Amino acid sequence: MKVSELSRRTGVQVPLIKYYLREGMLPPGRATAANQADYGEDHVRRLRLIRTLVGTRGLSAGATKEILDAITAGQEDLHQVLGIVLGVRPAKGTDHEPSPDPDPAPEASGSAPEGLAEAHSLIGEMGWDVSPGNPATRTVAEVLAALDHLGAGIDWRSLLPYARLADDMAELDLRQLDGKGDPLAQAERAVLVTVLLEPALLALRRLAQEDKSSRLFGGARTTGTDEA
Amino acid sequence: MKVSELSRRTGVQVPLIKYYLREGMLPPGRATAANQADYGEDHVRRLRLIRTLVGTRGLSAGATKEILDAITAGQEDLHQVLGIVLGVRPAKGTDHEPSPDPDPAPEASGSAPEGLAEAHSLIGEMGWDVSPGNPATRTVAEVLAALDHLGAGIDWRSLLPYARLADDMAELDLRQLDGKGDPLAQAERAVLVTVLLEPALLALRRLAQEDKSSRLFGGARTTGTDEA
DNA sequence: GGATAATGGATAACGCTATTATCCATTCTG
């Protein structure tokens, strides 16, 4: 299958396909000549997956590549795939590196990222066995720190019930992953369950919030863009 | 307080403050002269909030503005604030408008966005009373559609247990919002609980996932960037 | 009161990333 057909079957323009090839998130086709390559069904699947992660989920191209690499890398070891996938920073806002340091008090320029201790308390209290490199820990720490700075009275203890629900959720997640299908399909499924489900979960929470909110406070309809 | 001091107290550079003023997410200071304005503590708080939403959470400037407007607009009506806040599309990937139509089969070019029926089934089954304009519905629909397209065997029934957990979560959320403090502080708190908590919740899920994963599959440590 | 630095305001430059377009030599198609 040539690139034009690949484009037709996936609805992705040819230059964009080339871009993905360049960035390494779409494996190159089997070269049949200096300017001809052959693509297969795998490419179609992979391309659809890319478009889903980049489009439906807000993942950046880089993050997407990491995930895809994880799939192809550790196909046999599902836990490894999970590990790599979990290590990928979600789209945005769940982790960020050399941030502009919004802290006006740069005291104790050491290695204590502000909320880490509390995050560890939370993890310890839950009895979770997680590797120290998991970026999610840092995310929790940052959110705790931000909440603290802004003076919301929310500390790690307030998050405990949330953590318990997260635990239940993870149970559900892992239950979706019991081995069916070949390893590759399984790895892909792991990615979908882990990554693609995230916006849906947040959306479900928002729906539930609106429901509870309208029950608690007035029943006025105030969600859309229209006023009054 | 002049802009320079505002900058010093928040760690935000002056040009960036100007930018926020321009974009309307930071209310202008009280003008004392043609080229002098006076800022107060409110501006400090607001600015910190902005930096938190933009930085720690990945919100775009536009979305942040909507939220802030919601706070200042409906301070008395907490449900309204919630409504507006819930209507804001999270960071990315939970909603997207003129998408490149990754569907190779553009049949029935009507008004059926692909997964909406299933999403409504889910909402109905949960007995949720949500306004039809809530974008979260569309988000759920899109994710369901994507999952369907990719052939993961996950339909709205698979999401039911997740929805129940989301319901519990919303209970927790609303419990955090019982009236203490003035309306403005309350509205701000609502935003924090609703929006800022999101990355933390996802992170908690990931932590729990790693924990369960290492219990189920091998106990090998595979989360960080290091190999083997 | 007069020199210097800071302010507000607008406008442009920058960096980053995803997407799209342009060339070109080569190769398939008919």
Add this chain to the structure above:
DNA sequence: CAGAATGGATAATAGCGTTATCCATTATCC
């Protein structure tokens, strides 16, 4: 053999957040 399509690289575009540049005006301090 002619024309269209391919792969490859490179550049143009667009959106966004951030940073820098000018400038007239105004505070600040000697």
